[in-house]
Amino acid sequence: MKCYRCEDIINDKNVSEEHIILNACGGRLKSKSLLCKKCNSIFGDKFDCELAKTTNDIANLLMIKRHDGIPQPISTTRTSTGEKYYLEYGGSPVQAKTNYKIIPEDSTKSRLMIDAKNRKELKKTLIGLKRKYPTIEVEKILDAAEERRFYINDSFEINSHIGGNDVFKSITKTAINFYIHQGGSRAYIKHLLPYLEGNIELDIVWMHYPDKDIYTPAKDEVSHVLKIVGDSKEKILYAYVELFNLHSFIIYLNESYDGVDIDNDYIFNVHNYEVTKKRTHIRLSRAGLTDLFTNKDAKPFEKVKKRYARILTIANKQQDKHQIHKIISNAIDNSLGLLPEGTVIDEKVLNSMINKLMERMMPFIAHRNNIKNIN
Template sequence: MSNAIKRQESIDSPIKYQLTFGGNEAFRAICKMAISFYIYKGGERNYISHLIPYIKDGQLNNTVWHYYPENITNSNSENIEVLHTLFVVGNPSEKILCAYIELFSTFKFIVLLSDTYTGKEYKEFYSFDVIGQKIIDKFVNINLSRDEVLKVIQLRENNLQQIQNSLRCLFKTINNKQIYESLSKEVENVIENFFKDIPQDTILTKEMSSELAIECTDKIAALLYDKGFFNQE
């Protein structure tokens, strides 16, 4: 590490990767999140105790599945957000206790915690802004009937298209954030270099302003082109 040379350069070719999110181990982890949050927020252990062997040993249990409804979440922020959201609702009249979990605003699941729920009305949620690194107020619009929850869990329909669409949105958000941060850094560097040899009391002339604007514009245009911004859909 003492001999390492730090450098920064643009990547000329796409980075290839493989991404898998699902399957038994991932579903068990999602289930663990749901019941941990439920208990932490005052839930009763007897309604989720049957899921503990599934979490510990992976005993076959159709409890978790991908779930991509429309307009399920709504926050008050006008900024681009990447969120972790966890919402648990218990409806004794429907005898259903379920959870909705969303990771990075992309990987979305429904968890059937109990289909024999007779406890009190229960509704708790948590949402965390990954980019802003803060907990946010968020309204989760989920009011599924017992039949709707059981249908999602039992039918286990293919959600590949919805997952792909969510991933595209996530990557576009990440790319735009990187572009914004790079632009800010480039403009800051241009301004710093422009003024470093100019005396502090110098009055900025029209010609100097024009030169600075041209330098900033050139840097911004070059960076946006290099990042493929003009090729985005």
């Protein structure tokens, strides 16, 4: 096989595994027959990182599992106070910075109050304060510090966006990858390589949210959707890319297509990792495809709001499952897990485990009820 960018033969020395859908989005469709190691690095460094960054919030909220690593925390704002927080993988909010107050009590003594997200940040803050207040005893305060875990019954604001030149180029590369992976010819996409390399600008990608969904997922399904269509009669080659059943794009790959007819789908469930055999519903004429770019939808995000609400509902369910699993695991570890090997599990031991489980579960249930009332 040849690298479709530089046309070098791919061998053991330059082979590179290319994610057709980004690893950052939880993509599992891969190939070692698309790009050599050098070209993969060039494309990835240029624009894939931008798509990864702009889809990180959804990947985090949905608790997407990658081949390598997990989604990064999301920068967010607590609605009631305006404070900056981070939402970690799993939905836990963590304050962005350490807060402290120095309260004078008399002419010789003051009280120091510090609220840090962890012991490391507390120590860092204390060391900084000691430069100004030499009498602060860092280790003594660290020894006296208490860890508190509690639920925040409040909402958080997330600024989510998608689009821009780099994102469009990454989406184009996804479409090209899928086309070549399905047996397509480099001859029909080689004119797009200067666009990916940043040497020319092309108007070939736009967000696409038709009134009727191209793919209808099941109730709690979240999927990535790829479609490639080659129509020799209309002389067009185009692709459709849908990420998380949320962000959708149409890509005009070739307007002089005279190859074989193509109508291939790939639909991947990001939670159970299954590839479904269901089909998408999109068939554009040459005039219809041209019109999408001539008369672009000026406000595509108006149509995505309903999709976003659906994704957040699914994300809440995923995070609740995750929290319940953690609660049960901790209850077992802190009861049965502390027993010597060979201990008989009698009624007393089971009751102890149940009590520990309820100690953690009841605050969680109360928190979820409060959040429902807030929403």
